[in-house]
Amino acid sequence: FTAEYRRQLIEQQNLNLSSVKASPYASGENTSMDSPRAIAPRGSDTPLINRGMLGPREGDISPMSTDRSTTQRITRLHNLINNRSPAPSETLLQLFDSCNTDPLPKIKNILKTMGDTFASSYSQMCGEEEARNRLQIAITVFYKFIENILQNEKSIRRDISGLVEKDLFYQCMFTCSIQVILFSYGSPYEFPWILDVLEVQPIHFVKVIELIVRSKEPLSRELIQHLNRVEETVIESLAWRSESQLWDALAASGQGIPKFEDTALPGHLLYNEKTSSRVSQNSESPNNSSSSMQSPGPSATDCFQSPINSKASRELFASDLLQKTTHILIQDKDGSNKLIPVVESEKQPVQSNVNSETAKTPSTTSSPATPAPPALPRRTGSLSIIFRKFYNLAGVRMEHLCSKLGLTDTELKQKIWTVFEDSIRNSDLIKDRHLDQLLMCAIYMICRITKISVKFQDIMKFYREQPQCSSKVYRNVLFKRASVQEDGTVVPEVRNDLINFYNSVYVDVMQKFAVKFRNSSQSNLLLSPLPSIKRDLVSPSIQVVGNVFVKPLESPSTASGQCFNYFFSRSPSKDLKDINKLVNNTRVTGKRLLVDCDIDIPANKRISNRKLQSLVEERRSQNSE
Template structure:
């Protein structure tokens, strides 16, 4: 078969132009677009830029639905890409072209929910750079955090306040602060406070605590003003004598309701006395609010409340115009009409998806798992679980200290250096010490558990205390877990950049941390969502971060025998090196994703096996295809080349991409921005995955695929490579010091060993359970000795910690 024919048979389809009718279509909508721009008072330069983007998109796509919504997307992108210098200094600029997103949405008759959906599609169609896509994700996440906080705000407000029944009737004649205006003042105080110190609200827990500080302050003002008409008398957090004549301002100022709504009350009180007090002091100094600067009272008095509400509104409007973000004051309208926005919810804060790998190692679902995911409660629970389990540990345990002073001193020196790095790079300076201290406590906890477990089979494990990379990766992993628990905006791999750790070294610590920190053990401190997070970032390392051109994996590959070992080779019962263990994980991940995609594409059960063989060949023989690329790019190409060589009419490449978007790890940059080459200036040339498939992947893989799959050839029946199989569900260990497990068993599996005691629920007699209790409670605790050398030689081959 000639090369030309082969190229034709395996090449991918390319999207073509919409045709000649595009000019007529553009003319019919130009007037509508211009009218919209006049309504928004849009400058001509931005209008021209937006229409140019719109025309370019229309060359390749049909814009379905309300055209005004697509106008909104085009104008928003054009506005975000323009900056306006201000009088604030040389580097002071205004983002968003002074056109608030809310104005755009209002003029285009578009809800926030619709905008969030459409702008993602627009970024894809307009081929926006990844930096802009990340900006949109940040914008969505910020608003989602505020939306989540607002729902909590509404709930708390309903608990502590009561709207006077005749307020609407008499509000226009009243000189007192009404229930509605009180609500507005409190919410605007929070919005201005979080924007005054943006780095103090990088995570969900801190944002919630800041919101509670605002509620607590305004509530103290309501008590001090003796506004009993606004107070809900059923709220259990009321002071005992709140409605008595002798209740004074001092009692109101000293009353605190944080403990009633914050599970992490001490942290909230610390914020109230520190960060929040400084914010309020700055508000008084700049006249954003007026009242008693020392007591922080008199904010809603008859003489001040109108002025403070107006001033807070002006301050917030200036911020929104300067950054081009959503005006979050509009959330107040949602309580009147929640139906339109019922789907908005906290989509950027939804429950973490479950990665495909190691599902069997996840801790059990919480008892109330069927309830709706609640981001604030989840984040608070994660922090609380960690704090309860480890915060009392402030230094290496006595067990670890047996390694000797030199080893411990080296460990602590590494941690101190990492703390300084964290302090220099973590933007929430006021929270730096607290975050790192919790991470350090978790490190000491995990190190103790790892050492106790590993020393049973590896007495030389003590040497690990002195290994820099082991200490660094474990400490980095603990810090990542703390940041995730707080739901911070600093997402992985920020932690690798912070501590200058490469992904290949980091990924090796994750399985160890999951094994010794999960609730699968008796004293596990990691919740199910945190274990999911660890599994997810391990997949991120395996799919792309370890394949960057500066990764140490390439030196290992260069020094390894060629071709690289297959799945069969790396699963043999022998001691494996670092490269073999790495490939074992990559192969398993690749097979799970191939299986998932083939299932989505309705490919029959035989096809995934053959696609797997193509994928495995690319990893073992054409490994350079992975350099600076993504595992999913190679998987999608393997599926499509199989389809083309076997002359299947469907699915198309677009179908594969559509199915890919349903995978938990999917991001559109995987198929939109694929490395093609590196130019002479060291710059990456990126194009879409179809270009990569046609001009890079096919030339490398066509010969193997045609020889392997072409039915006209004699070798059509070549054996398929065996693919990975994930471990089956293992029994869950219920105790820390004893071998007590719960598992599903068939009758012929029972009593397989003489010393085994089995209790079958609803079947075994109660005395069998009593016997098990005596065994568990009666045995003494074994004290491990660092000099213990009674190790099974076979176990010494295991490389869990060395690799």
């Protein structure tokens, strides 16, 4: 009965979907120049993925293929819900009871207000009945995600009242739940439509995406790719709008935009080729261990931690010429905060005092060009997490462009990164613009200054190979912002292509700073460290089917014994037989895996093998008919 009910439900949902696709807005493209690129369902999980692996664009997908993909997404969504009701479960109610105040009345009020707003906007195109149906599924998914995240938070700290009492946490979670529903059902409303309807700020919305992806409930690969692309869209452009609350949060913290060095995790900094391995491997600190490198990410409390005010920041980051005194904020499992003083000097290693126990560090000598990595990021909190994601994303895309352009010198890439970092921190170039725009400009400026022959067209050519590329990024760049003259006349904003923006705007702002890197012999220039790109931090292995996994090739070990190699479409079947013998520790018997007409096969066996193969092919053709 349950299976039959699900089948009827899916058929009804497919009928509703076909009526939605009949709308004239379904195939239309958002042509607004000042809005970000809409998210296509073909998203990728990394900017370095090959475009050939992304699958066809929407215009090349047949209606039958699109319906089949949508049906699969809907099926996975219902498997995720697993017959839950749009109400908190007993487990979630117990978590609420363990808090100081019961947040359930507050949650119901938030769901009622935001749900009515969503249903009113969604029903204008798709009908009221479909809107209410999507809303009920979104509420069910919301309670599912909340339960998983709070359970994980409970395992980290005993008191989760600080997170449970935040209205912003529930607003962002409900917004992301609706986005999951819209994507699963193939809705014509594409991101960031839901942010505009529910009036949720992108910098707050992006905080919950990683929490949902890293929750214990496994999500489909396609959904994870979509959420990852949504996160990238926020980080690369939406967060930098003029009306974004990012600027208010920076002003409230009393600090400017941080450097990547101030937000990076231990082992994620690359000073030069000689120190990259030392930073990531040869560290005995617990914070620099391999487990730290593969940490499960920030907790929900960290993501919604308020920025430190200016007075506290001056106390935490007060500095002198020869000696720098800071404090590290550490939070125990019970929720209590502790400030640990840290003293750094040019001759003395860093020492910290935790719970009146002095941690002694062996005396080491480090040159100014290769500073020791910090134990913890200098800047913490929700803003630090956002900027860390921003810089890591920019580092991956810069590494891809540099490798395509043949820019392999580490010092040259450090110069590009330093100019890019300065354009973000010490100017308003990023406001109302895109990460990729300033990154391409920084690459071209350093190449011109260091007299490396690179054309701007080549940079844009290789940029178009990245999956997130959009022609709007280099064809519609903000040239001049809208302004109001003294007589009240409103001057509209002016947009132009990226090359004109570089010549008329970018050069005027950044030339004075970038020209310092013309002479490579100037040792007094402090180059910013590069992000250390480690692709194995995300997923060391990928499940292909069943219990078959594929993972990147590791460095060959020096293990003793005979080594066997097999290359697909190149090696003879004898190599595969040798591997089978080694694995099974016995002689391979039974059916042969590959037959390449080996010379050691008798003639009578060759004939029987051909007969057997023809019989199998005949039965396959009968089954297909």
